[in-house]
Amino acid sequence: NGAGQDAKNLRVKLVLLGDSGVGKSCIVLRFVRGQFDPTSKVTVGASFLSQTIALQDSTTVKFEIWDTAGQERYAALAPLYYRGAAVAVIVYDITSPESFTKAQYWVKELQKHGSPDIVMALVGNKADLLEKREVAVQDGTDYAEKNGMFFIETSAKTADNINELFEEIAKRLP
Ligand code: GTP
Ligand code: MG
Numbered sequence: 001n002g003a004g005q006d007a008k009n010l011r012v013k014l015v016l017l018g019d020s021g022v023g024k025s026c027i028v029l030r031f032v033r034g035q036f037d038p039t040s041k042v043t044v045g046a047s048f049l050s051q052t053i054a055l056q057d058s059t060t061v062k063f064e065i066w067d068t069a070g071q072e073r074y075a076a077l078a079p080l081y082y083r084g085a086a087v088a089v090i091v092y093d094i095t096s097p098e099s100f101t102k103a104q105y106w107v108k109e110l111q112k113h114g115s116p117d118i119v120m121a122l123v124g125n126k127a128d129l130l131e132k133r134e135v136a137v138q139d140g141t142d143y144a145e146k147n148g149m150f151f152i153e154t155s156a157k158t159a160d161n162i163n164e165l166f167e168e169i170a171k172r173l174p
Pocket of ligand 1: 018019020022023024025027030037038039040041042043044068069070071103125126127128153154155156157158
């Protein structure tokens, strides 16, 4: 690459938040292992995985991913995982308006208590379940725009937009 431009190696702490069952663990499994588990078990506490991607300018980004548990009983643990995170990925399920409401709760929580320069992405997952859609694309787009977030719809099942999600996040890192 160009004069004096060295490749960078970035390390990024990323947290996934969102209602139980929206597909957070499946998104991570798809991104890290290229697999989908239709019998995915609820996460207990949180789980940790990492994955490195290379960008076109030969920068590498190592995502250190905290996949949190969405069940209400674990809500009090969330600050342990989002504290110090450079990126928050807030996930809802396009077939569940309740999960979209919950996503908005997490956005507000992070605006109050997250790092001031946190990069936030809003993700509408299960985009393969089009016939069951109950949250319009426009609703996600509008909410994300109002809150200065990046928005994308994904499917962990078909892999649609999963790599794109992480690539777009990488491009937005400060
Ligand atoms: P908690 O760990 O309880 O917070 O839930 P989670 O958000 O991690 O959900 P998980 O990834 O375990 O997925 C819940 C269910 O949704 C599983 O039965 C998955 O197979 C299913 N699922 C996840 N992603 C998709 C998707 O993109 N499409 C479809 N059709 N099903 C999905
Ligand atoms: Mg999980």
